[in-house]
Amino acid sequence: MTDLPLSVRGLNKKFGGLTAVQDVDLDLQAGICTALVGPNGAGKTTIFNLITGNIPPDAGEVLVNGKPVRGMVPHRIARMGVARSFQDLRLFGRMSVRDNVLAAIEHSAWLWQPGGGAARRAREAAVDAALDRTGLTALADARAADLAYAERKFLSMARILATGGRIWLLDEPASGLDPHSRARFVSLVRSAVADGVTICLIEHNLDIVTELATRIAFLDRGAKLAEGEPQAILRDPELIGIYFGERRT
Numbered sequence: 001m002t003d004l005p006l007s008v009r010g011l012n013k014k015f016g017g018l019t020a021v022q023d024v025d026l027d028l029q030a031g032i033c034t035a036l037v038g039p040n041g042a043g044k045t046t047i048f049n050l051i052t053g054n055i056p057p058d059a060g061e062v063l064v065n066g067k068p069v070r071g072m073v074p075h076r077i078a079r080m081g082v083a084r085s086f087q088d089l090r091l092f093g094r095m096s097v098r099d100n101v102l103a104a105i106e107h108s109a110w111l112w113q114p115g116g117g118a119a120r121r122a123r124e125a126a127v128d129a130a131l132d133r134t135g136l137t138a139l140a141d142a143r144a145a146d147l148a149y150a151e152r153k154f155l156s157m158a159r160i161l162a163t164g165g166r167i168w169l170l171d172e173p174a175s176g177l178d179p180h181s182r183a184r185f186v187s188l189v190r191s192a193v194a195d196g197v198t199i200c201l202i203e204h205n206l207d208i209v210t211e212l213a214t215r216i217a218f219l220d221r222g223a224k225l226a227e228g229e230p231q232a233i234l235r236d237p238e239l240i241g242i243y244f245g246e247r248r249t
């Protein structure tokens, strides 16, 4: 057993003959940002999918606050405080910005309760706070499909914020952002970390990784090759060679 917010032990996943995740151990330490770094196809998103119950592992265990989650459906794991974003965002395009955030709460959060004025006010307050922190208040009534690219990315962050989850799994949340939006994103994540949120970040931009991550787990072809402080990992010539495509034999 462990007191860590999130721990992964001996995780394995094959898709047909392809080993996507191989014997991965990973500990997310409380209140820091841990980055998963590795080339395309290294298994990073699959690890998120295994943690959140979106796909079942072939072997291994995921512990949330020390509790095994094997066999639980995704919304149950989300209610334990695990909030995630997807590369493809998965917004409801025809719904308003506000309703997108509300839907995230109602599907996954511990704030959700079936009824009652107090519960409804708590949900509305959580939505308002999330829109405020992501700079989307003025767009609350816009359709998600009508948002600009960066605004959609921030909407995805607002959905996470509103759940009140204390463990965030962020899958390339800053990809494609312009420099101004990227700086806003970095400051949003920093303030969450300062609030004690535990974050696991999949990110290809190593500048953002350096800015946000206290630890890096480096993956390649499903296996964790190294874990440590960013300075150590990002200065390792072998890992950097793998990252930029100089394949090992």
Ligand SMILES: Nc1ncnc2c1ncn2[C@@H]1O[C@H](COP(=O)(O)OP(=O)(O)OP(=O)(O)O)[C@@H](O)[C@H]1O
Residues within 6 Å of the ligand: 015, 018, 019, 020, 038, 039, 040, 041, 042, 043, 044, 045, 046, 047
């Ligand atoms: N549902 C699936 N069915 C079959 N193969 C899959 C499935 N999901 C992922 N894979 C394969 O598993 C491997 C790991 O994929 P994954 O998306 O986890 O990598 P990644 O490190 O997140 O890559 P990227 O940085 O490109 O997003 C890849 O070879 C991918 O094609």
